[in-house]
Amino acid sequence: RSLYSPDDPLELLSADTAERRLLGSPSAWAVEFFASWCGHCIHFAPTWRALAEDVREWRPAVMLAALDCADEANQQVCADFGITGFPTLKFFRAFSKKAEDGIRIAHPAATVADLRRAIITNLEQSGDAWPPACPPLEPARDSHPISQRGDRFQVALDLLQYENVAVRRVLSSEEELVEQFGVTTFPSAYLLLRNGSFSRLPVHAEARSFYTYYLRTLSGVTRGSYRLNITGSAVNESRALQPLQADRSKVYVADLESTLHYTLRVEAGRPAVLAGAQLGALKCYVATLAKVDFLGGFGLEVLMVVPTRSRPSVLQASPAAVLPTNITWVGCRGSEPHFRGYPCGLWTVFHLLTIQAAQGGPDQELPLEVLSTMRCYVKHFFGCQECAQHFEAMAAKSMDQVKGRDEAVLWLWSHHNEVNARLAGGDTEDPQFPKLQWPPPDMCPQCHREQRGVHTWDEAAVLSFLKERFSPGNLLLDHAVPIPRAGAEAAASTRLSTAGLREKEEEEERKEEEKETEKPDREGETGRPGSSELRRPSIVRRNPRLQAVGEDIVDLDSFSEQHFKSKALRAAGRHRRLSKRDTVALHHDGGWERLQAPESREEAEEGGLRRSPWLRVLGLGFSRLDVSLCIALYFLSSMCLLGMYTFFRLRTRARKGRPGFFPAA
Numbered sequence: 135r136s137l138y139s140p141d142d143p144l145e146l147l148s149a150d151t152a153e154r155r156l157l158g159s160p161s162a163w164a165v166e167f168f169a170s171w172c173g174h175c176i177h178f179a180p181t182w183r184a185l186a187e188d189v190r191e192w193r194p195a196v197m198l199a200a201l202d203c204a205d206e207a208n209q210q211v212c213a214d215f216g217i218t219g220f221p222t223l224k225f226f227r228a229f230s231k232k233a234e235d236g237i238r239i240a241h242p243a244a245t246v247a248d249l250r251r252a253i254i255t256n257l258e259q260s261g262d263a264w265p266p267a268c269p270p271l272e273p274a275r276d277s278h279p280i281s282q283r284g285d286r287f288q289v290a291l292d293l294l295q296y297e298n299v300a301v302r303r304v305l306s307s308e309e310e311l312v313e314q315f316g317v318t319t320f321p322s323a324y325l326l327l328r329n330g331s332f333s334r335l336p337v338h339a340e341a342r343s344f345y346t347y348y349l350r351t352l353s354g355v356t357r358g359s360y361r362l363n364i365t366g367s368a369v370n371e372s373r374a375l376q377p378l379q380a381d382r383s384k385v386y387v388a389d390l391e392s393t394l395h396y397t398l399r400v401e402a403g404r405p406a407v408l409a410g411a412q413l414g415a416l417k418c419y420v421a422t423l424a425k426v427d428f429l430g431g432f433g434l435e436v437l438m439v440v441p442t443r444s445r446p447s448v449l450q451a452s453p454a455a456v457l458p459t460n461i462t463w464v465g466c467r468g469s470e471p472h473f474r475g476y477p478c479g480l481w482t483v484f485h486l487l488t489i490q491a492a493q494g495g496p497d498q499e500l501p502l503e504v505l506s507t508m509r510c511y512v513k514h515f516f517g518c519q520e521c522a523q524h525f526e527a528m529a530a531k532s533m534d535q536v537k538g539r540d541e542a543v544l545w546l547w548s549h550h551n552e553v554n555a556r557l558a559g560g561d562t563e564d565p566q567f568p569k570l571q572w573p574p575p576d577m578c579p580q581c582h583r584e585q586r587g588v589h590t591w592d593e594a595a596v597l598s599f600l601k602e603r604f605s606p607g608n609l610l611l612d613h614a615v616p617i618p619r620a621g622a623e624a625a626a627s628t629r630l631s632t633a634g635l636r637e638k639e640e641e642e643e644r645k646e647e648e649k650e651t652e653k654p655d656r657e658g659e660t661g662r663p664g665s666s667e668l669r670r671p672s673i674v675r676r677n678p679r680l681q682a683v684g685e686d687i688v689d690l691d692s693f694s695e696q697h698f699k700s701k702a703l704r705a706a707g708r709h710r711r712l713s714k715r716d717t718v719a720l721h722h723d724g725g726w727e728r729l730q731a732p733e734s735r736e737e738a739e740e741g742g743l744r745r746s747p748w749l750r751v752l753g754l755g756f757s758r759l760d761v762s763l764c765i766a767l768y769f770l771s772s773m774c775l776l777g778m779y780t781f782f783r784l785r786t787r788a789r790k791g792r793p794g795f796f797p798a799a
C-alpha cells in the first residue's frame with residue numbers, strides 16, 4: 135500500500151487538484167503534506183488516518199486531505215505551499231486565498247485528540263472565514279478556555295450531516311436559560327422538542343461519543359444528502375511494486391543515479407531561496423561529488439549549479455541531463471512504494487563516497503569532509519525532519535572525534551547500524567527487507583566474532599568488506615537508463631570492470647582528441663547523431679538571467695571552478711576535455727553517454743566558450759568570438775590604411791597635373 139489509499143476517509147490531493155480544492159473553498163481544510171519514503175510520515179500515517187475517520191462527519195465544514203510531496207509531479211505544488219520538510223500539517227480556513235494562508239499545525243507527533251483540538255481552535259478563530267456548512271459554535275460570551283470549549287463543539291460538528299436535529303450550546307453564564315432548564319451540572323445535555331418539552335439526555339457518560347450516538351438514534355433524525363468525497367487519485371492507489379531481480383551483494387548505479395536525481399532536483403529544489411548555510415550545504419555536496427571520483431568511471435559528469443533566488447531552481451532547468459529524469463530503484467526497491475527507495479539510496483551514496491574518498495588519492499581529509507558533507511546535507515535538505523534531527527544528534531555526539539579515513543568509513547557504518555537497530559521491527563521496515571545489523575553473517579562471515587558468547591564485530595574485516603562492496607567493480611549498471619549504442623557493444627557494457635572502464639575511457643579520450651584536431655570547426659558540437667559520443671551535458675546549466683540577482687547567492691560555477699582548479703589541471707593532464715563550463719569531467723563510459731539537451735548545445739555554441747584545439751595549445755584563453763573580433767578589427771584597420779594611402783596618392787597626382795601656384799612671368 136501507499137501511505138494512504140482511496141479507502142481512507144480523506145482526500146488524496148495531487149498537483150492538479152491541490153490549489154483548486156484548498157483555495158477559495160467554502161470548507162476549512164486540514165492537510166498533511168508528506169513524503170511516502172519518510173519514516174516519520176510512515177509512523178504518522180495511522181494517526182492522520184484515524185483523525186480522518188474521527189472527523190469524517192465534519193464534512194463539508196472541515197475536510198481532511200493529504201498530498202504526497204515525494205511524487206515528483208507534486209513537487210512544484212508542494213513548493214508553492216512552502217513545504218520544506220515532512221510531515222507538515224497545515225490548516226486552511228474557508229475561503230483561503232493564497233497558498234501562504236495555510237496555518238501550520240504544530241507537532242505532527244500529536245495524538246488524534248490533540249489534532250482534533252487544533253482543528254477546532256483554528257476553526258474558532260476563523261472569524262469572517264467561517265465555513266457556511268459549519269453550525270454557529272461560538273456563543274457571544276464564552277469565558278471558558280478554548281481547549282475546554284473545543285471538546286464541546288465536537289458534538290455539533292459530529293451531527294453536521296444529520297437532518298432534523300440542531301445542536302446548540304448554552305454556557306453556565308447564561309443564567310436565564312440555565313434556570314429555565316433547571317441545569318445543575320456542567321456539562322450536561324438536554325433534548326428540546328418542537329412542542330417545547332425538554333428532558334436531560336439519558337447517557338451513561340457526559341461525553342462526546344455518548345451524546346452523538348444518542349442523538350443519531352432519535353426517530354426522525356436522518357443522514358443528509360452530503361456524500362463523502364473520496365477522490366483518490368490513480369497515482370496514489372495501492373499498488374505493489376513489480377519486483378526487480380536484484381543481487382544484494384551488488385550496488386546498483388540506477389540507485390545512485392536516482393538518488394542524485396532526487397537530491398539535486400527534488401530535495402535541493404524545494405527551498406524557495408537557496409542562500410546562507412543551506413546554499414553552503416549544497417555547495418559542499420556538489421563539491422564532494424565532484425572531488426570524490428564518484429561512480430569510479432560510470433559516466434557522471436559533475437556538475438554545474440547556477441545561482442538562483444527563484445524556486446524553479448536551476449537544478450531543474452535542464453530537462454535532459456547526465457542523470458535520468460526518472461527514478462528507478464533496483465537494490466533499494468521496496469516491496470511497496472513507501473518502503474526503501476530514496477533514504478536507502480542516500481545511505482548507499484554516502485557509504486560509496488566515504489569509501490571512495492578513503493581509497494583514492496593523497497587527500498587524507500577527504501573522508502572526513504564526506505562525513506561533514508553528509509551531516510550538512512541531511513540537516514539542510516533531508517525532507518524527513520525527525521530523521522534529520524536524529525542523525526544530527528548522533529553526529530553531534532561523535533562525528534568530530536573521527537580522525538582517520540578508515541575511521542570515517544567505520545563511523546558511517548556503525549551509525550547506520552545504530553539507526554537499523556532503532557528501526558528494526560517498526561512500521562517503516564519493509565517485511566521483505568528486515569533491518570539487520572549489517573553486513574549479516576551470510577554476507578560477511580569473517581566480520582562476525584563471538585567472544586564468550588557475546589557477539590563482536592571484526593572491524594578490520596568489516597572495513598575490507600565495505601571497500602570491496604563499494605568498489606567500482608561491484609557497481610552494476612542493470613536497469614539504469616541506457617543510451618542506444620551499437621548492439622554488441624551495448625550488451626558488453628552492461629557490466630564492466632573498473633580496468634575495462636578505464637581502458638575504454640582512455641581510448642575514447644584519445645579518439646576524441648584526434649577528432650578535435652581533425653575538425654577544429656566542429657568544436658562545441660555535441661557528437662555525431664547515432665554515435666555514443668554525444669557530449670554529456672552538465673546536470674545543471676548556467677542560466678544567465680539568474681546571475682544578476684543578489685549578493686548572497688553564490689555562483690557555484692565560479693566556486694567550483696576555483697575549488698577544483700587542481701583537479702581540472704590534473705584532468706587536463708590526462709587529456710581530458712575540460713570546458714570552462716564543465717566543472718569536472720569524471721571518468722566516463724561511452725555506453726553511458728546521456729542525451730544532451732538541445733538548448734545546452736546552443737548555449738555552448740553561442741557562448742563560444744569552447745576553445746578550438748590550436749587555441750588551447752597556445753593556451754591563450756581566447757574564445758572564438760574574441761578571435762573573430764580581432765580578425766574583423768585587423769581587416770577594418772587594413773582597409774582604413776589602404777583608403778588613406780589611395781586618397782593621398784590621388785591627391786599628389788592631381789597636384790602634379792595642375793599648373794603651378796605662381797603665375798607665369
Ligand SMILES: Cc1cc2nc3c(=O)[nH]c(=O)nc-3n(C[C@H](O)[C@H](O)[C@H](O)COP(=O)(O)OP(=O)(O)OC[C@H]3O[C@@H](n4cnc5c(N)ncnc54)[C@H](O)[C@@H]3O)c2cc1C
Nearest residue numbers: 173174474477478480481521524525547550551562567572
Ligand atoms: C541519515 C538518515 C537518517 C535516517 N533516520 C531515520 C529515522 O530516524 N527514522 C526512520 O524511520 N527512518 C530513518 N531513515 C531511513 C532508514 O534509515 C532507512 O533508510 C529506510 O527505512 C530504508 O531502509 P532499507 O531497508 O532500505 O535499508 P537502509 O537502512 O536504507 O540501508 C540501505 C542499504 O545499505 C546497506 N546497509 C545497511 N546497513 C548498513 C550499514 N550499517 N553499513 C553499510 N551499508 C549498510 C544495505 O545494503 C541496505 O540495503 C534515515 C535515513 C537516513 C539516510
